[in-house]
Amino acid sequence: xxxxxxxxxxxxxxxxxxxxxGYYNITNSFYVGIIHGYQKDFLNLYDYNSIxxxxxxxxxxxxxxxxxxxxxxxxxxxxxxxxxxxxxxxCIKKFQKKNFSIxxxxxxxxxxxxxxxxxxxxxxxxxxxx
Numbered sequence: 001x002x003x004x005x006x007x008x009x010x011x012x013x014x015x016x017x018x019x020x021x022g023y024y025n026i027t028n029s030f031y032v033g034i035i036h037g038y039q040k041d042f043l044n045l046y047d048y049n050s051i052x053x054x055x056x057x058x059x060x061x062x063x064x065x066x067x068x069x070x071x072x073x074x075x076x077x078x079x080x081x082x083x084x085x086x087x088x089x090x091c092i093k094k095f096q097k098k099n100f101s102i103x104x105x106x107x108x109x110x111x112x113x114x115x116x117x118x119x120x121x122x123x124x125x126x127x128x129x130x
Contacts, residue, residue, distance in 0.1 A: 022095070
């Protein structure tokens, strides 16, 4: 099992407040990244460690920082930076929610806001009987 040191966790929170840190029980691994989406049973995360190129890692962190300080944080990063963030689509990891424990998620980013069941509006018109 891998461990995340308290000091390491503190550094990530201070330097990169937009990152989420979680632990996946199936692989016994920690994952650090930006939440892409959250559904009823699954969580999708842009996994920072899946980015192999150092320059792309810098771009990922710069865009994350810009999104954090310039947006209202209710708009997902992949929509806020639609074109710029497409290069990271291959870094999305999908986790079962029941096996993923979140150690840190950014303030003002609520997972409940990612998953909202859509209501269907049904309009019924009654025809007069003849």
